[in-house]
Amino acid sequence: MPEVSTPVPRRRLCQNRHVLKLFFDCRYTRTQVHDGISRFTASLVEAAAEQADVTMLISDPEQLNLLPDLAHLQISSPTSAREPWVARQINPHRPDVVFSPMQTMGGRGRNYPLILTLHDLIYYAHRTPPQDLPALVRLGWRAYHLSYLPQRLVLNQADAVATVSETTRGLIREHRLTRRPVELISNAPPSVQRPRDPAEAPRRELIYMGSFMGYKNVESVIAGLNRLPGYTLHLCSPIQAPREAQLRALARDPEQLVFHHGISDADYRALLRGGSALVTLSAAEGYGLPVVEAMAHGTPVVLSDLPIFHEIGGAAVAEAGAQVVPGNDPEAFARAVRRLEEPGTFARASRAARDRSLEFAWSDSAAALVDLGERLASHGQAARKS
Structure with missing residues (x-):
């Protein structure tokens, strides 16, 4: 049975309107040192928690080392054989929408809107997978990127697709990877209140x-x-x-x-x-x-x-x-x-x-995510009532 933890919220959300119940897939978060996807996840989920009721989906409690102190639900690993049916573990908790920072989250049997993220198309031109993945996963990785068909099938199971740059959004459209709306939810830097002194000579x-x-x-x-x-x-x-x-x-x-x-x-x-x-x-x-x-x-x-x-x-x-x-x-x-x-x-x-x-901010990216989630949730509620 999935385990859920609900710490005291650190934010004050508006009490006069429905607050989006957003489940955020954090299972690609590292446990000790961030990589790119891990940092994207941790930064965006923290910013989104200022604007929505967020529950983090994790697969390893050690991932909490690099995540904010928010409600979390432990489910199976994204590389588990259970992944295609992961919705069975999420459905009982009735999220308004689920967001994944990757495009590989299973969606069979879900009763919630799903947003998947495609960061880039790098591995169609450079098919060598990360060597720290299991051998069977590496083999599947290569097969997956032999054509665009598997990507289309995965992305079209979602209700919307997010990406992090206009460059990638253009490539998604150029290769007709999805019939779903493609929304920009950009990366951003951490907030730096006092940058370095430009007049100070740098080290070589x-x-x-x-x-x-x-x-x-x-x-x-x-x-x-x-x-x-x-x-x-x-x-x-x-x-x-x-x-x-x-x-x-x-x-x-x-x-x-x-x-x-x-x-x-x-x-x-x-x-x-x-x-x-x-x-x-x-x-x-x-x-x-x-x-x-x-x-x-x-x-x-x-x-x-x-x-x-x-x-x-x-x-x-x-x-x-x-x-x-x-x-x-x-x-x-x-x-x-x-x-x-x-x-x-x-x-x-x-x-x-x-x-x-300064033209990039996680709060803006979180606002784009929450706005998209609210639109999908409203559409889903209207569909269920009709």
């Missing part, structure tokens, strides 16, 4: 936050680092030993590489507030949450020349707060980093990055 440190899968193109970042003596590259995410050895072998001076194997939020903030730039030369992204996180602190970014990075960077690209370079041009990458050695250039880039980041 570069920061990389992300996975080490092939499409992330970390190899090109290291090739650029080889042209930047005196710089250190901090690689913040967990990494398996064989992959770390591969990357170390690419560096002319391995001492320039610092592998953190996962990093605390406090240590990550310290890197962002002192380093020259956050860097990524990824070959594909659905959004790039570390990019806006860095910009929120006033930290410039050096990025591969992708449509999504132009979308996120916005005016900061034109004002050099976000520099975009060809992803496979290490020399162009090194030149972009060296430009930031000029105090005036760094200060302008820092201010432009910070200004752009």
Whole structure:
């Protein structure tokens, strides 16, 4: 039997109207250190709880380490054989709507509206799955991405589809992945009340936050680092030993590489507030949450020349707060980093990055989610009455 916990609410919701009863799938939250989906989940669910009556769906109590103190319901794992019929565990609790930050949540037999999220279409071009998944799941991953048909079937079981960027929304429409409405529920940075001082000279440190899968193109970042003596590259995410050895072998001076194997939020903030730039030369992204996180602190970014990075960077690209370079041009990458050695250039880039980041907010994303949930819930109630 699923376990439910209901702590005292930390928010005051309007008592004069129906408050949306939103169940939020948090089963992809990590237990110790966030990855992108995990951070998206934790940030959005906390903001949504200010605007709706939220219950978090978890599969492991350890996930609560990285989640806000909200009501939660423990159900089966999203990789369980029970997943297609997970609605059987949720239906008795009568949610107004269920939101999943992934597109894989089962929906058979549900009696509630369901919102699924598609962050990107990366794995149609780069089919290698994460190596920490079970072998059977990796095999299914590859098969799933051989054509768009499975994706269409999954997305069309929902009542609406969410995505995190206009770039991905355009791709969803281009490939006709769903007949459902596609709503924008964007990523956003954490609130940073006091960004770094743009006039303060940065340390010659570069920061990389992300996975080490092939499409992330970390190899090109290291090739650029080889042209930047005196710089250190901090690689913040967990990494398996064989992959770390591969990357170390690419560096002319391995001492320039610092592998953190996962990093605390406090240590990550310290890197962002002192380093020259956050860097990524990824070959594909659905959004790039570390990019806006860095910009929120006033930290410039050096990025591969992708449509999504132009979308996120916005005016900061034109004002050099976000520099975009060809992803496979290490020399162009090194030149972009060296430009930031000029105090005036760094200060302008820092201010432009910070200004752009203020155009994104989790409260706005939560408002978009709650508005969509209320529309779906109202439609469902009207349908049941007719």
